[in-house]
Each structure stands twice: as C-alpha cells, then as structure tokens.
Amino acid sequence: MSSENRTSVPNSLNEHWMPFTSNKDFKENPRLITEAKGVYLTNHQGKKQIDASSGLFCNPLGHGREEIINAITNQLKKLDYAQPFQQGFGGSFELATKIAKHTPGNLNRIFYTMCGSSAVETAIKISIAYHRANGQGERFRIVGRERGYHGMHIGGTSVGGMINNVKTFANILMPGVVHMRHTHLPDHKFVSGQPETGAELANDLERICANFGAENVSACIVEPIAGSTGTLVPPKGYLQRLREICDKHGILLIFDEVITGWGRTGSPFASQEFGVTPDIITMAKATTNGIVPMGAVACKEEIYNTVMDASPKGSVELFHGYTYSGIPVAVAAALAVQDIFEKEDLFNRAKNLAPYFQKGLFSLQDLESVDNIRGYGMMGGIDMKLNTKPGKAGFECFKACYEAGINFKATGDCLIIAPQFICEEKHIDEIIDKLRTGITNYQKNQKN
Ligand SMILES: Cc1ncc(COP(=O)(O)O)c(C=O)c1O
Numbered sequence: 212m213s214s215e216n217r218t219s220v221p222n223s224l225n226e227h228w229m230p231f232t233s234n235k236d237f238k239e240n241p242r243l244i245t246e247a248k249g250v251y252l253t254n255h256q257g258k259k260q261i262d263a264s265s266g267l268f269c270n271p272l273g274h275g276r277e278e279i280i281n282a283i284t285n286q287l288k289k290l291d292y293a294q295p296f297q298q299g300f301g302g303s304f305e306l307a308t309k310i311a312k313h314t315p316g317n318l319n320r321i322f323y324t325m326c327g328s329s330a331v332e333t334a335i336k337i338s339i340a341y342h343r344a345n346g347q348g349e350r351f352r353i354v355g356r357e358r359g360y361h362g363m364h365i366g367g368t369s370v371g372g373m374i375n376n377v378k379t380f381a382n383i384l385m386p387g388v389v390h391m392r393h394t395h396l397p398d399h400k401f402v403s404g405q406p407e408t409g410a411e412l413a414n415d416l417e418r419i420c421a422n423f424g425a426e427n428v429s430a431c432i433v434e435p436i437a438g439s440t441g442t443l444v445p446p447k448g449y450l451q452r453l454r455e456i457c458d459k460h461g462i463l464l465i466f467d468e469v470i471t472g473w474g475r476t477g478s479p480f481a482s483q484e485f486g487v488t489p490d491i492i493t494m495a496k497a498t499t500n501g502i503v504p505m506g507a508v509a510c511k512e513e514i515y516n517t518v519m520d521a522s523p524k525g526s527v528e529l530f531h532g533y534t535y536s537g538i539p540v541a542v543a544a545a546l547a548v549q550d551i552f553e554k555e556d557l558f559n560r561a562k563n564l565a566p567y568f569q570k571g572l573f574s575l576q577d578l579e580s581v582d583n584i585r586g587y588g589m590m591g592g593i594d595m596k597l598n599t600k601p602g603k604a605g606f607e608c609f610k611a612c613y614e615a616g617i618n619f620k621a622t623g624d625c626l627i628i629a630p631q632f633i634c635e636e637k638h639i640d641e642i643i644d645k646l647r648t649g650i651t652n653y654q655k656n657q658k659n
Pocket residue numbers: 326327328329331360361362363434438439467468469470495496
C-alpha cells in the first residue's frame with residue numbers, strides 16, 4: 212500500500228514487535244500518531260496533543276520543518292548514498308567542521324555513527340584504541356554509573372545502570388565494567404538546578420582506581436545530566452571532581468550527551484554549561500532533529516593524532532565504522548539543523564525559556580501523587596509516588612496524560628518532560644496545565 216493511501220489504523224498489529232513497549236497492553240488499546248506539525252501531534256482518534264518531550268528528546272526544532280524536508284529531498288535527488296569506507300562525499304566533512312565549532316575545547320575530530328547506542332560503542336572502542344596506540348593496552352576497564360543510560364548495545368548496556376535493561380542480559384555483558392554510585396540523594400527532593408550536596412560521590416572513581424588499579428582503567432562514561440532516569444542533575448563540583456580524578460590517572464572522560472547535546476541545557480553541550488571539558492563526547496538525537504538516524508563522537512585532537520600516528524600511512528588506523536556512518540541523507544538533515552540552530556539562535560532561546568519552564572514544572576509539586584521533581588534547562592523529571600508496584604504509577608499516569616492531550620516519555624515511575632526549543636510561553640503553559648489535568652485524572656482513577 213502506498214504511504215498516501217495508508218489507513219491510520221492498520222489491519223493487524225500482531226507482527227510488529229515494538230521496542231521498550233508493553234506490547235500486550237498496546238495492542239489492546241493502541242496509541243498511534245498520524246501527524247506532526249510544530250509542537251503538536253495528532254493521534255489516530257484525531258485528537259491533538261502537545262509534544263512535551265520533543266519526541267524522545269530528539270525534535271527540539273519542532274515537527275515538519277520544511278527546511279529539513281527540502282534539504283533531505285534535494286540531497287536524495289542528487290546523491291542518495293556514497294559508501295563511507297575509503298571514500299566519501301563533501302557534506303560529511305562540511306558537517307564535521309560545523310559540529311567542531313560547537314564542541315568544547317579541541318574535541319574537533321568527529322566520527323559518525325548511526326544513533327546514540329552506536330556512538331557509545333564507538334566512544335568505548337576509541338578509548339581502548341587510544342590507550343593501545345599509546346602503549347597502554349592493559350587499560351580495559353570502563354567505569355559507568357548507576358542509573359545511567361547509554362543505549363542498548365552490549366557496551367552501552369554494560370556501562371548503563373538501569374536494572375531492567377541489564378537483568379535479562381547479565382550473562383553476556385562486557386567484562387571489566389565497574390559502576391560508581393548514582394548522584395541522587397534523599398536531600399535532593401524538589402531541588403531545581405544543581406544540588407549543593409553530593410560532589411563527594413565522584414570519589415567513587417578514586418576508590419575504583421584503588422580497588423582495581425588505575426592503570427587498568429580506560430575510560431569513565433557519564434551523562435552530565437542523567438536523562439532517562441529522570442533528569443538527575445549533577446551536584447555542584449561533581450563533574451569537576453571526576454575530571455580531576457581522570458587527569459590524575461590518565462583515564463579518558465566520556466560525556467554521553469545524546470540528550471544534553473545541542474542546546475538542551477541552554478549551552479551547545481552540557482560540558483560548556485557545567486564548565487568541564489571531557490575527552491570524548493557522544494551525540495545523536497537532535498543532531499538531525501530526530502528525523503534521520505545519526506550519531507557522532509567528538510574526540511580531542513590528541514586522541515585522533517595518537518591513533519593516526521600508531522599506524523603506517525596506507526593502512527586503516529581504526530578498524531571500526533558503519534555502512535551508515537555519515538550517509539548523505541543524514542548529513543543533509545544535520546546541515547539543515549545547523550542552519551536552523553544558527554538562524555533562530557535556538558541555544559539562547561532554550562536558555563531564556565528555561566526559567567519559565569522550570570517554574571511551571573515545579574508548580575506541580577502540590578499534587579498529592581507527585582513524589583519529587585527535578586529539572587535543569589529544558590529538561591525535567593517528575594517522580595510519581597509508588598502505586599502497588601514499580602512502574603505502574605508512571606505508566607498509568609502517562610496514559611491519563613495522553614488522554615488529556617499531552618504526549619511525553621515515562622520511564623518507570625518518572626515522567627520525563629523536555630519541551631521543544633521553539634515553544635513559546637503559551638506552549639509551556641499548555642504543557643503544565645495538561646500535566647496537571649492528566650495527573651489529577653490519574654489520581655481520581657486510582658480512587659474509583
Ligand atoms: C544518554 C543516552 N545515550 C545513548 C542513548 C541511545 O541512543 P539511541 O536510542 O539513539 O541508540 C540514549 C537514548 O535515549 C541516551 O539518552
């Protein structure tokens with residue numbers, strides 16, 4: 212069936228095994244999105260919803276951007292695919308130069324991947340390759356953190372710290388991974404912005420070095436703000452302390468900025484926002500406004516140079532890459548996104564809108580089923596009180612909000628809110644009003 216004639220509800224929902232979804236529940240009561248424009252979505256019942264999480268944090272520029280659609284269409288007409296191994300096309304170089312203008316310090320060498328998960332795997336591998344090229348092949352350990360999310364490939368699953376993502380796959384995880392504790396302390400309840408307490412939790416890295424031998428540790432990977440477990444904002448001084456410990460022991464610091472990258476905190480990267488420069492940054496999602504899958508890894512020049520210098524000219528320096536590394540259609544979307552960031556000054560727009568959004572978010576703390584709220588920039592997490600078993604409150608509340616005309620992502624019992632940067636104050640008001648209605652309806656449903 213051509214896409215023009217496709218019905219909004221398919222004849223069969225059976226064959227598609229949906230990702231991170233309660234398939235049985237969904238197939239009894241489907242939620243299908245049929246249209247998207249600006250900050251709004253339309254579902255298959257014809258109901259309009261406000262998109263309060265920018266899709267999965269990936270559409271900050273709004274839906275249906277003509278500039279991106281045109282760029283993709285023109286690129287496809289001219290050059291639909293060019294293989295990225297031992298040859299290339301101009302656009303990917305142009306894009307790398309543009310990305311490097313926004314990355315902090317000298318993280319100027321850009322490796323393209325397909326998504327956030329493959330960016331994380333690439334970052335881990337680059338850290339190993341760098342140390343090996345530097346004569347330190349014994350560095351194999353990667354340090355992650357509890358409550359971290361780094362995608363669903365084996366490396367990312369291993370360094371991540373969300374128990375449901377790990378349990379089933381425990382026997383195939385990557386060896387050599389150690390976790391620091393997460394940074395969410397009981398006194399961080401209803402704290403907006405960076406908590407004052409908890410910087411000392413970074414000393415877990417020092418302790419790991421003492422226990423396992425710092426000379427065996429390749430990299431430490433963290434999300435500057437843990438996104439998927441509900442906006443865990445780093446305590447003041449925490450990231451700085453991680454940087455110091457990494458420097459002391461020659462460990463590479465990787466910031467996974469798949470969510471925080473491209474303006475979510477109000478700066479291009481959270482690294483700049485918090486004043487800490489890592490050695491490697493991963494990015495994806497907003498790179499193409501979420502329209503075409505693409506990720507990238509930005510590395511310090513010395514990492515690139517060390518890997519280059521370790522191989523003779525004419526040989527492949529890094530045996531790693533993907534069929535879809537920096538393909539024309541993704542590059543075209545990303546270049547159009549770069550233009551829009553610049554023309555609409557979107558990082559500053561996000562920065563200026565953030566206080567209004569945060570105020571609205573924290574106004575929800577009087578609701579009786581809300582257990583905690585956290586937020587920074589254009590990110591926020593609302594923890595719902597436990598309802599008989601973990602995850603139930605989050606899912607039921609998500610469904611009540613969906614009915615109330617607001618769409619977002621819930622993880623476990625946390626509602627994750629991340630508005631688009633093109634929002635006006637009236638859209639933020641609508642998001643907060645509809646959250647209030649949805650959460651209130653959820654509370655009533657529980658009592659009935
Ligand atoms: C911090 C972080 N890293 C990695 C990923 C994985 O990205 P993807 O789903 O594009 O593979 C995500 C996805 O949400 C993420 O939030």
